[in-house]
Amino acid sequence: MIQKKVLSSSDESSEDEHVEELQDKQKLIQAKANKPTRTSVSAEVYGQFNKKGQYQAKKVNKSEDAIKRIKQRMSQAFMFSALDEHELAIVIDAMEEKKFKAGDFVIKQGDDGDVLYVVDQGQLDCFKVFKKGEPEKHLKVYQPGESFGELALLYNVPRAATIKAKTDAICFSLDRETFNHIVKDAAAKKREKYEEFLSKVELLKDMDPYERLQIADALKVEKFNKKDYIIRQGEQGNTFYFIQKGDCIATKTENGTEKEVYSYKVGDYFGELALIKHEPRAANIVAQSEVIVVYLDSDSFRRLIGPVDEILKRNMSRYEKYVKK
Ligand code: 1OR
Numbered sequence: 183m184i185q186k187k188v189l190s191s192s193d194e195s196s197e198d199e200h201v202e203e204l205q206d207k208q209k210l211i212q213a214k215a216n217k218p219t220r221t222s223v224s225a226e227v228y229g230q231f232n233k234k235g236q237y238q239a240k241k242v243n244k245s246e247d248a249i250k251r252i253k254q255r256m257s258q259a260f261m262f263s264a265l266d267e268h269e270l271a272i273v274i275d276a277m278e279e280k281k282f283k284a285g286d287f288v289i290k291q292g293d294d295g296d297v298l299y300v301v302d303q304g305q306l307d308c309f310k311v312f313k314k315g316e317p318e319k320h321l322k323v324y325q326p327g328e329s330f331g332e333l334a335l336l337y338n339v340p341r342a343a344t345i346k347a348k349t350d351a352i353c354f355s356l357d358r359e360t361f362n363h364i365v366k367d368a369a370a371k372k373r374e375k376y377e378e379f380l381s382k383v384e385l386l387k388d389m390d391p392y393e394r395l396q397i398a399d400a401l402k403v404e405k406f407n408k409k410d411y412i413i414r415q416g417e418q419g420n421t422f423y424f425i426q427k428g429d430c431i432a433t434k435t436e437n438g439t440e441k442e443v444y445s446y447k448v449g450d451y452f453g454e455l456a457l458i459k460h461e462p463r464a465a466n467i468v469a470q471s472e473v474i475v476v477y478l479d480s481d482s483f484r485r486l487i488g489p490v491d492e493i494l495k496r497n498m499s500r501y502e503k504y505v506k507k
Contacts, residue, residue, distance in 0.1 A: 237363040240276040251302055252277050252354050258327030259300045260399035260482065264368035276360040282306075282347040288331075289345040291318075295334025297355040298365075301326050304351025310343040323348060328485075335361045336370055373398045376476065383424055383449045385497075389489050400482040406469040413467040419456025422483045425449065428473035432465040440466070444501070454494050455501065457483050464501070 244252075252274050256262045262273065280299070282288055288299065291311060301324050308330065309318040321343060324330055333342050335358055356365070376398035380386055386394055403426070406412055412423065415435055425448050432444035432452065443465060446452055456463050457480050478486065487494065 237359065239272055240357060240360055242276060242278045244277075244279060248279050249274060252300075255300045255302050255327055255354065258481070259329040260396055261298070261300075261329045261332055261369055262365065263400060263402075264372050265365065269364050269368075272364050273356060273360060277354040277356055280353050280355050282351045282353065284347050284349050284351075286347045287344065288347060288351075288353065289341050289343070291341050291344045293341045295331055295341045296358045298329060298331040298335055298361055299345075299353040299355050300329045302352040302354055305348040306330070306351055306353075307346050307348045308343050309346065318344065332369070336366060336373075369399065372401070376401055379426060379449075379476075380424075383451070385451055385490055385493060393486070393489055397478070397482075397486050400478055400486060401476040402479075403474065403476050406473040406475070408469055408471050410469045410473070411466055412469060412473070412475060413453060413463050413465070415463050415466045417463050419453060419463045420480045421477045422451065422453045422457055422480070422487070423467075423475045423477045424451050426474040426476050429470040430467050430473060431470055432467055434465045445470075453477070454483075455498065458494065458498070 253270075256270065256274065262270065265273065277300075279302075282304070288306060289295065291309075303326055306324040308321045308324060310321055311318045324345070330345055331341070333339060373395050377395065380394045380397055381391070386397070406428075412430065413419070415433075425446055427448060429448075430446045430450075430452070431442050432446070433440045434443050435441075446467075452467050453463075455461065
């Protein structure tokens with residue numbers, strides 16, 4: 183049974199601005215996804231699908247067990263990382279459990295999309311046809327805790343890829359209306375905020391823009407003052423950092439003396455060694471000015487940084503003269 187409750191309404195006068203923003207986004211994503219721009223998107227269409235009028239909160243009845251599993255999966259799915267407790271509760275209420283058999287199509291490229299999925303159990307393949315007439319290419323396998331199907335909802339474009347269950351699978355689906363009102367603004371804002379910065383980070387510059395956007399979803403931010411220790415040598419390491427503002431140095435303490443061994447500027451990264459080598463922090467990282475860092479926890483690092491793993495490993499040699507005994 184679905185119960186409905188009026189929650190909020192938003193300012194419709196800014197809708198045209200939103201449309202423009204979205205259309206730009208749409209062009210960008212379609213260029214990235216190698217698709218012709220859909221000319222039918224207009225304020226009307228946008229309004230029809232995405233208009234933020236009164237929101238009818240949706241409550242899909244489900245078992246305690248399902249609610250527990252949704253909470254767990256949502257804490258892993260990057261798309262929801264910008265939500266507060268109240269917003270999370272609304273999204274959990276609206277989610278619906280969907281079961282698929284191996285071989286079932288969950289999403290077909292080119293279709294209109296009205297839900298986003300979070301994987302709870304099983305694996306799903308992602309395929310894409312890049313040029314009409316060419317065979318589809320296998321892009322990735324979705325695992326529990328990952329989400330897909332967000333592009334159609336975020337940018338009001340047709341499905342950019344096909345998702346097919348590789349094994350029997352259970353997913354939680356979230357409807358477009360709840361997504362638009364609760365998740366979309368925060369998620370889109372976060373992507374916009376970090377997209378440009380991440381595209382300039384040397385380490386990530388050859389990464390697929392779609393994958394870089396997922397890093398944006400997962401980032402957390404922290405501020406430090408001059409002389410603060412961001413990392414302490416010898417501690418266990420669970421985070422990987424990019425410098426968004428300011429300068430840092432790495433220091434190593436040996437025989438009671440602390441020596442500067444490396445310096446970092448905006449766009450540089452640090453903290454990868456402990457995560458790759460499963461060893462304690464090999465050096466201190468000290469802020470040399472006010473510093474803003476964005477960081478990934480170790481789980482996100484492992485899931486998202488895979489495509490640049492080789493570069494990271496190659497770059498590890500920059501520390502060799504300090505880490506080798
Ligand atoms: P959607 O709503 O378009 C299909 O439905 C979903 O496949 C899409 O959202 C994403 O969640 C997911 N390009 C486009 N969509 C992708 C891609 C992708 N990977 C997963 N999806 N890639 C870029 C190809 C140029 C793959 C990058 C590795």
